[in-house]
Amino acid sequence: GTNPGVDHVPWPAEVAARYRASGHWRGQTFGAWLTALTAAYADRTAVVGERDGNPVRWTFAELDERAHRIAAGLVGRGIRAGDRVVVQLPNVPEFVPAVFGLWRAGAWPVFALPAHRHSELRHFAAQSEAVAILTVDQHERHDHAATARAVAGDVASVREVLVVGSPEFDDLAATAPRELPDPDPAGVAFLQLSGGSTGLPKLIPRTHDDYLYSVRESARICALRPDSVYLAALPVSHNYPLSSPGILGALHAGAATVLAPRPDADTAFRLIESEGVTITGVVPPLAAAWVQAAGRTERDLSTLEVLLVGGAKCGRELAERIGPALGCRLQQVFGMAEGLVCYTRLDDPDEIVLSTQGRPISLDDEIRVVDPDNPSASSADVVAPGEVGALLTRGPYTIRGYYRAAEHNATAFTPDGFYRTGDLVRCAPSGHVEVVGRAKEQINRGGEKVAAEEVENHLMAHPAVLDAAVVAVPDEYLGERTCAYVVPAAGSTPTAAELRRFVRERGVAAFKVPDLVEVVAAFPVTGVGKTSKRELRAALAALAEKG
Ligand code: J2J
Numbered sequence: 001g002t003n004p005g006v007d008h009v010p011w012p013a014e015v016a017a018r019y020r021a022s023g024h025w026r027g028q029t030f031g032a033w034l035t036a037l038t039a040a041y042a043d044r045t046a047v048v049g050e051r052d053g054n055p056v057r058w059t060f061a062e063l064d065e066r067a068h069r070i071a072a073g074l075v076g077r078g079i080r081a082g083d084r085v086v087v088q089l090p091n092v093p094e095f096v097p098a099v100f101g102l103w104r105a106g107a108w109p110v111f112a113l114p115a116h117r118h119s120e121l122r123h124f125a126a127q128s129e130a131v132a133i134l135t136v137d138q139h140e141r142h143d144h145a146a147t148a149r150a151v152a153g154d155v156a157s158v159r160e161v162l163v164v165g166s167p168e169f170d171d172l173a174a175t176a177p178r179e180l181p182d183p184d185p186a187g188v189a190f191l192q193l194s195g196g197s198t199g200l201p202k203l204i205p206r207t208h209d210d211y212l213y214s215v216r217e218s219a220r221i222c223a224l225r226p227d228s229v230y231l232a233a234l235p236v237s238h239n240y241p242l243s244s245p246g247i248l249g250a251l252h253a254g255a256a257t258v259l260a261p262r263p264d265a266d267t268a269f270r271l272i273e274s275e276g277v278t279i280t281g282v283v284p285p286l287a288a289a290w291v292q293a294a295g296r297t298e299r300d301l302s303t304l305e306v307l308l309v310g311g312a313k314c315g316r317e318l319a320e321r322i323g324p325a326l327g328c329r330l331q332q333v334f335g336m337a338e339g340l341v342c343y344t345r346l347d348d349p350d351e352i353v354l355s356t357q358g359r360p361i362s363l364d365d366e367i368r369v370v371d372p373d374n375p376s377a378s379s380a381d382v383v384a385p386g387e388v389g390a391l392l393t394r395g396p397y398t399i400r401g402y403y404r405a406a407e408h409n410a411t412a413f414t415p416d417g418f419y420r421t422g423d424l425v426r427c428a429p430s431g432h433v434e435v436v437g438r439a440k441e442q443i444n445r446g447g448e449k450v451a452a453e454e455v456e457n458h459l460m461a462h463p464a465v466l467d468a469a470v471v472a473v474p475d476e477y478l479g480e481r482t483c484a485y486v487v488p489a490a491g492s493t494p495t496a497a498e499l500r501r502f503v504r505e506r507g508v509a510a511f512k513v514p515d516l517v518e519v520v521a522a523f524p525v526t527g528v529g530k531t532s533k534r535e536l537r538a539a540l541a542a543l544a545e546k547g
Contacts, residue, residue, distance in 0.1 A: 008188060008205040009401030009409065012417070016186070024364065024396040025209035027185045031067075031104040033212060034251070038064040041254040044226060048275055049093030049259035051165070056093040060254075063097055066173065070101025071180055073172035077132075077160070081106025081183055084128040084191065086121060086151075086158075088112040088135045088144060091236050091259040094164045096247060097173075098134060099190075103208075106183040109190040110203065111237035114139060115448075118507030119458075121151045123200045127404060128191055129157040136164050147507075185209050191403055192239055192337040195449025197422060197440040199457065202412075203403040204337050211243065214341060214397040215252055217361045218245035221343050222279060222306065222331065224253035229303070231271055231280035233263040234447075239337040240281060240311055265293030273299040281308035281333065283447030285478050288318055291325040304328040306346070310335060310357070311447030312479050313435050319354045332357050334435055338419055339398025340365055342433050356432040365395035368418060369427050372439060376411070379418045390439050391425045392418035441537060443470070446478035448511040452537060455512055458503045459484055464492035465499070467523065469533065470514060471541040484514035485540050487522060494519060 042061040133148040152158040191203040222245040230250035234241040310333030334357035335341035342358035369389035370377040383389035401409040422440025443450040452470040459468035467487040472480040496517035
């Protein structure tokens with residue numbers, strides 16, 4: 001089982017008491033929340049999607065009943081409160097009742113992305129000691145069920161693979177509902193994934209109390225109302241389309257969520273027109289593609305009121321084109337699965353919306369901008385107002401530690417509980433945050449996060465590779481791409497194509513396969529006789545920048 005205080009770091013009792021007293025934490029679970037929403041919005045549409053090319057449309061009452069049945073079915077299959085279940089689902093309507101079913105059963109979803117492959121899923125399952133994997137059969141020509149079964153074969157804790165759309169799952173989802181004990185709202189509700197910077201991605205424990213606070217506030221800040229229609233264009237298990245304001249924000253407002261099976265402009269524009277979508281969220285490269293496509297579409301996009309853009313920096317030029325091209329308001333969002341989410345407000349002056357990534361959700365989000373050259377700067381080492389520094393944060397929905405990661409937590413958090421985001425920011429007197437760079441060893445590939453060390457480790461598993469360093473190189477479309485510098489083992493001459501194939505075949509998400517591979521005779525020596533990976537990456541990144 002899981003051990004509170006050891007596996008995950010709770011907020012200090014007096015801080016938790018403060019968040020409760022101020023009404024941020026309400027002592028409500030996801031299951032109880034859906035029950036309350038269903039009482040208020042029973043016959044309104046909650047979820048719209050497609051299954052095998054056929055439209056699916058569920059009201060709140062139908063969603064609620066499905067979630068109850070799935071919960072009962074899961075319990076019938078031996079899933080118990082506190083069990084972890086890896087969820088790897090694309091944007092299918094079943095995602096919503098299945099996740100609420102898990103919550104009602106007291107189980108913790110571990111949210112994998114559809115792009116993840118064997119190596120990542122095995123890590124999530126092993127790290128969380130998951131008892132089951134919930135996935136689909138085929139998606140985008142990948143056999144997810146087969147990958148999940150292979151992972152189940154590798155990780156002893158995994159007892160079963162549940163496949164949405166299979167007759168077995170349909171049976172499970174037809175189980176008679178039953179009364180189940182409500183889990184502890186202050187306890188962990190699910191594990192979200194970190195973008196990662198070291199080794200393998202860390203797991204992020206989020207509680208019912210803290211997450212629902214961020215969801216309610218996100219729905220308010222994005223002005224969702226019962227007749228709003230939210231399009232989930234990005235993969236829904238990611239924190240952004242889940243909660244900023246996302247599917248959950250839409251549910252909170254009594255609004256409908258439309259799940260787009262793919263995020264391309266053709267699919268999105270078709271759904272915006274047919275469902276009257278009023279708000280959606282994308283990453284900058286997708287916003288750029290939509291802006292381009294808007295010039296030649298015959299689709300009616302006039303219902304669209306707000307386009308959120310975030311996950312990576314939205315440049316000024318792109319920001320300026322969004323409103324005119326799509327006929328909607330831009331809302332910038334700077335968030336992280338660890339917690340803190342900043343939004344520009346819908347009534348902010350244009351200049352703020354175009355040039356900043358917004359301000360925090362909560363007045364109780366504490367922001368410290370500290371000495372950027374000192375990786376262990378404490379929350380007291382703040383830079384002068386308006387100067388660039390490393391962003392630290394703590395607050396009512398920002399974690400105090402990763403799951404089962406005591407050693408990593410010692411450096412990822414300050415002793416007084418601030419999370420080191422790894423982002424370099426400048427803070428305006430108004431509290432608006434501008435993201436100007438990054439201190440963490442991560443590549444932000446158009447919103448998809450790649451940990452340099454994780455890819456280096458895959459490369460170094462190749463017998464012809466002596467050493468590898470992965471850095472970001474500027475890219476017109478994605479903002480950044482990955483470049484792997486590789487020093488071959490004595491006598492070896494690996495090719496770029498061979499190394500890229502090797503990484504792919506180790507079973508990793510396609511977005512982690514290095515875009516460029518440069519085989520070099522040796523790395524520049526950065527220190528006196530000693531090469532630090534951090535300094536080496538900085539030197540190589542500078543080299544790549546010059547081209
Ligand atoms: C620059 N960098 C950004 C932005 C995120 C909403 C929106 C995004 C995420 C997300 C999220 C950025 N400009 N506007 O969880 O709820 C980079 C930063 C940050 C990291 C977090 C949400 N928006 N970033 O992207 O956990 O480097 O969450 O620390 O995937 O993305 O990545 P992730």
